Amino acid sequence: MVSTAIDTGAPRPERPRPPPPAVVEAEQQWLFTDEELLQAPSIVDGITPEEERTLRRKGVNFILQVGMMLKLPQTTLSTAAVFFNRFLMRNSLKNRPGYKALHHYQIAATTLFLATKVEENCRKMKELVIACVRVALKDPNKLVDEQTKDFWKWRDTILYSEDVVLETLCFDLSVESPYKIMYDMLKYYGVEHNKKLRNAAWAFLSDSCLTQICLLFTSRTIAAASLYAGARLVEVELPNEDGKPWWEVQLIKLRDIRRACNLMADIYEASSSKDGEASIYVGLRSPEDGIDFETPMSLTNSQAPDQPPANGNVNSNDNGNGNGHGAEEMSEEGELDG
């Protein structure tokens, strides 16, 4: 019964366990197939898939920029990005008779507002609104206050759209943070102080916000994929346990990790070609299938046949200044020192 023993010393890490069933169920309803992503409401309404993807990126980029202005933690931004992407799986960006679509920035601002509350990183409404106005006008120093017309427009939009967003999201507000899962994995293997590894994995996670990866994989898979990619990048090998590779201990399939990594790799390939420099990340891609799952990753490492990106983010180059690219850099910085 009551034992007098008091826990002393560092508790052994709890073994990874699957998230509670209710969470799995909720997450499941927001996972889609590649084909389904092409059936998103905006695409059904006539926006091309490429364009839709660009708008998503711009929306997430908006979240990241406002978030940085408000010094919000990356975890909150990633939750907002998840909300944003989920929202677009149920609502269109295009007006139809009887339906007035929200602008992607409006959705982004609202999901960010919601995420700050959900993740307990509240900011004053006023600060949030001001940051939105500045980012929307692309003028980070713009003088904005309650006299500004845009101020009220943004504020009202955020407040009035909130319940639409909540309803659309089915109140599925608990997004398991891939950052936390990844960090727990690092701790599990006792490598949380390996700064190179930690930063690399963290950066992969942050950059993946710009993709639709959250609609394809669970947070756990995304976390494992970033760790996998990070470990490969910095050449760290995580230990097997009872003869099982680490990802199995973490309840993840290698195939999913590979698919997720490839998706993340697309960002880098697309952006590096823009600068004309070879991306250091090029080696990231690997065939998803046909690989012996037992192969230690150090062996799979070298082969990175550059296949054309499956659903390439090819058009990220289109936006003149490389919206996407800028955001990546920023987010990476934001992250690393956190």
Next chain:
Amino acid sequence: MANTTAAATPPKGITRRFHGCSKIGEYEMIQKLGEGTFGEVHKARDRRSGKMYALKKILMHNEKDGFPITALREIKLLKIISHDNVLKLEEMAVERPKAEGRKRAILYMVTPYMSHDLSGLLDNPDVQFTVAQIKCYMLQLFKGLRYLHDNHILHRDMKAANLLISNRGRLQIADFGLARHYDEPVPQRGRGNGEARRDYTSLVVTRWYRPPELLLSLRRYTPAIDLWGAGCVFGEMFKRKPILTGHSDINQAQIIFELVGSPNNESMPGWDSLPGAQSVKDWPRQTGSITNKFNMLGRTGLDLFQKLLMLDWKKRINAIDAIEHPYFKEDPKPMREEDIPRFNDSHELDRRNARKDHLPAAPAGGTVGGGPNGEWTGPGGPPNTGGPWMNGDRQRYGARDQGPPGVPAGGRGGFDRRPPGYENGGPPQGRHQPDWGNGGRERGPGYGGGRHGNGPPPGDRRHILPHQARHGPGGGDRDTYIPSYEGGARPREDRRSRGPDERPGDGRRGSRDSGNSRDGFINDRPDHNRGYGGRDRAGDSRNFGRERRDGRTRSRSPDRRDRNRDRDRDIYRR
């Protein structure tokens, strides 16, 4: 998952059905069960399945901060848990006003309809509990707690009124408005409740159920706090009334020590370094009277009881071990849920009505799922008064306070839907008072009535209830199906016994909202208050000594108020 049509074909859209939020049209409203600080509660039938649910409306008029953060927290938590002994959030329901223009939607939390809450049942003289039945309920309570703690959740508002009981003998823990994620390792078999490495706000738990370590302001508390509450409930089932009814935080600590003995380095290691320990040191030594007072529990029952009410929070029994306690293995064996007699609803209703006259105090605070019925409602509709009957608290307030000077009446933003009286009332000065001593005041018997006008609250009496406000934030949230006992006229006497908790809280909270929050925004902010206010809930008690005093003035001075609010806010954040 849902459809996987070839990408090449013309897009048809996603055909899957999303679950978690439906239109209010799916429900047929049957009757209004009550109105709490945070909204109305209706009993409704799901047209799809025919099942009965309790729908709690979340108020968000004019909210300056949008959807209340406390409600978000509660929803978030409820969505990740599922256990037979925890009230389930079935889904959310949305009502979009038809009117043109951008009107915000009205949102409801949908939970199963439970016919009673434990506090209500214990209040009903016609309901008798056998030992076997008590064991059955306690086991269910421990199973629910084991589940919550194992999933890193602290309930932080354990009390009889938050335990709902169905007509099939099922007990469920409700009201997660104060709950939060617990960042530490979970309790292990045979090892107590572990230790916490970080600080949490100590402003939690309704006073009567608040453990000694919280009364002494321990910030690094553990799931042991919920077990203390479970112990109080255990005793309450035998005594049929709350067992530790302190009228202030200090008094609460005193009566705890009278019951279980004064703290010393053996019974409560580390107690003297807790922030609140100073005043306790001068108190006369107590040896504890628990064995005499609770000998009706039997030897093993008493053993379990003492392990639950152990001063040393590190050794207090955890839920896993409590389930395995010999008490549940010996005769009489715990009854099976299905064998528990049903309590007739109408019966209950009668009782409620009766109670309303005589026993004003009950706290029912049911909460979310609350016991709708449990409390008072019944088919008959609310007992007393008309409109405003809602929470008793409110009513009272209305009458009594006039509102803070300077604040336009009506401005109360928060909870809007309250009865008019309430609304205007600003917070009276009294209200703000810290809880303390008076904390309970609101609820207490006293809160009764208009007695205190605007003035500062009378010092005494009020205390009766602890107040914790359950509803924390601003009342806002929590709601409760609170009936109106309060409304009744007679409150006082009885009150004393039971009611504190709930109500007081509300009241207070309410006040706070109105009062405090008001500072900045007169109008809209309901939320805000609500949200942040929540914290206060607990607040009452917070420091023993200190604040009481300024509490009084607090309401008058805006600055202070602000400050206070900020402080609350901070706390909140934790």
